[in-house]
Amino acid sequence: MIILDSSALAALADGHARLHRVVDAALRSPFQHLLVPVLCLAEAEIKDEGTAHAILALPSLEFEPLDASTAVLVATVVRDGYGGQDLAHAIATSLPTPTRPLQHLILTARPELYPPGIATVHIDDPRLEP
Incomplete structure (x- = not known):
């Protein structure tokens, strides 16, 4: 699973x-x-009106909802100083769960914002070439 954060979107x-x-x-x-x-x-979408519509039009993306337990994890990550709610939701989504037991990779234009131990790849990384 590959996660796209707000900068990648x-x-x-x-x-x-x-x-x-x-x-x-x-x-x-x-x-x-x-x-x-x-x-x-x-x-x-907050940062650039119309971005969400462009993203929602892409057929190969799945969307991770914010359920109650994830909301608590997001709040904890934000409170602990690891960024805003979007970054915290990307981190929470990347962590292993019973249904997705492996940590997942985050594609981002801002890998320096993520704490150690979170797997990120810059969107300009040459390994993303086909």
């Missing part, structure tokens, strides 16, 4: 070529899924 909506290739590859693969935490979608 903004870049994707702006036409970032590498990210569009990642989305296209996910569409053709039965195994690779792209997951968007809903608070990242909201933050991208």
Whole structure:
């Protein structure tokens, strides 16, 4: 599972070529899924009107809702000083759960904002080339 944070969503909506290739590859693969935490979608829309509509139009994305237990985790991460609610939701989504037992990778334009131990890849990383 690959998670797109709000900075990656903004870049994707702006036409970032590498990210569009990642989305296209996910569409053709039965195994690779792209997951968007809903608070990242909201933050991208807050910063740039129309971003959410551009993202929602993409067929290969799944959206991670904010349930009660995740909301508590998001609040804890924010309170502990690890960024805003969007970043905290991306972190929470990346962590292992009983239904997704592995930690997941976060694609971001701001890897320096994430705490140690959270797996991130910059959206301009050359390994994202097909």
